[in-house]
Amino acid sequence: MADSLGARIAEYRKKKGLTQDQLAEHMGVSSQAVSKWENDISCPDISALPQLAEYFNITVDELLRGPSTKTVQVVPQEDRKDFNKLLLRINVLSTDGDKVKVTLPLSLVKVGLEIGMQMPQVSGNESLKDIDFEAILRAAESGVIGKLVEVDSAGGDHVEITIE
Amino acid sequence: MKIQVHSGTQHIFIPLPNCLAFNGLTECIAINAIRKNADIPLTHADLRRLFAALREARKEFGHLVLVDVDSRSGDKVKITL
Numbered sequence: 350m351a352d353s354l355g356a357r358i359a360e361y362r363k364k365k366g367l368t369q370d371q372l373a374e375h376m377g378v379s380s381q382a383v384s385k386w387e388n389d390i391s392c393p394d395i396s397a398l399p400q401l402a403e404y405f406n407i408t409v410d411e412l413l414r415g416p417s418t419k420t421v422q423v424v425p426q427e428d429r430k431d432f433n434k435l436l437l438r439i440n441v442l443s444t445d446g447d448k449v450k451v452t453l454p455l456s457l458v459k460v461g462l463e464i465g466m467q468m469p470q471v472s473g474n475e476s477l478k479d480i481d482f483e484a485i486l487r488a489a490e491s492g493v494i495g496k497l498v499e500v501d502s503a504g505g506d507h508v509e510i511t512i513e
Numbered sequence: 514m515k516i517q518v519h520s521g522t523q524h525i526f527i528p529l530p531n532c533l534a535f536n537g538l539t540e541c542i543a544i545n546a547i548r549k550n551a552d553i554p555l556t557h558a559d560l561r562r563l564f565a566a567l568r569e570a571r572k573e574f575g576h577l578v579l580v581d582v583d584s585r586s587g588d589k590v591k592i593t594l
Contacts, residue, residue, distance in 0.1 A: 433573060446585030452578060460566040464559035 355389035357415060361405040362387075375404060421495035429492050432456065436513055437485070439477065444505035455489055455512070462486065477508065485510065515576075519589040531571055535564035570594060 362372050362383075369387070373380040376397060385391040393401055402409045424430075433456045441449040453461075462483055485497055489512045498510035514534050518525040533539070540560050547555050570577065571594050580592040 433569070436574070436577075448581075448583040450578075450581040452581075454566075454570040454574060454577070456573075457563075457566045457570050460562050464556075464562060465554055 352415075353389050354392060354413060355387045357412060358383075358393075358401070359387040361407065361412075365405065372404075376401065421493060421497060424492040424494055426492065432490060435489055435494070437489075438509075438511045438513065440509045440511075441477070442507040455486065458482065459486055480508070480510065485512070488512075515591075515593040517589070517591040517593075519587075521587070531568065535567060540564065567594070 362369070369383040370380045373383045376383070376393075378397075382391070386393055398409050398412060402412045405412065433454070435455040437451075437453050437455050437458050439449075439451040439453075441447075441451075443449070480498060480500075488497060494512045496509060496511045498508060500508050502508060514529045514531055516525075516527040516529065540557060543560060544555060544557060547553050574594065577594045578591060579594055580590065582588075582590040
């Protein structure tokens with residue numbers, strides 16, 4: 350999902366099969382205004398956000414922040430993203446105060462595991478050594494997305510693994 | 514691929530074109546380095562698969578930040594695809 354509000358508006362508009370003109374007409378603004386929203390030059394008026402969200406059948410929160418990936422969900426087969434477009438995010442907050450963020454395409458993780466690489470070798474963090482990444486990969490292939498792992502290791506490291 | 518390292522007053526920025534990073538020569542260098550320094554039984558074929566997957570990822574995700582490390586002491590390492 351897109352990172353900015355404008356990109357999300359553009360994405361939801363295209364998903365709905367609308368042109369900028371059609372969205373502008375529905376919202377009662379000019380098509381230039383919609384173009385500016387989508388290019389993050391300006392933002393929709395705050396009072397227009399509920400109308401915009403309702404039009405896209407999403408919540409204002411989803412419009413502003415993107416779909417939540419915090420909870421684990423199983424995406425139905427027809428709505429699933431291509432496996433090669435999924436990302437594995439690993440966040441490690443160590444007791445020493447070091448922050449490690451690793452973001453890897455799942456296709457790359459799959460190749461890495463197939464050739465015998467281990468995640469601690471990639472991230473340099475031993476707290477990942479007991480995590481079964483093959484199981485995470487299988488879950489992703491079955492349509493599971495969201496925060497799959499959130500653990501505090503014995504050493505005090507906090508580890509989060511998310512598929513999105 | 515870009516590699517950025519900030520450590521104290523030292524700043525290192527290595528812009529590495531992917532065609533230079535992932536080719537036959539780097540494959541040989543990487544295999545030797547991995548055999549010397551890490552316990553990963555990688556073959557040339559494995560590394561070629563890994564390079565191919567990295568090239569595909571570059572096409573799919575653009576300049577994705579693969580690794581972002583912020584140490585407590587203020588050191589930073591960032592590797593962008």
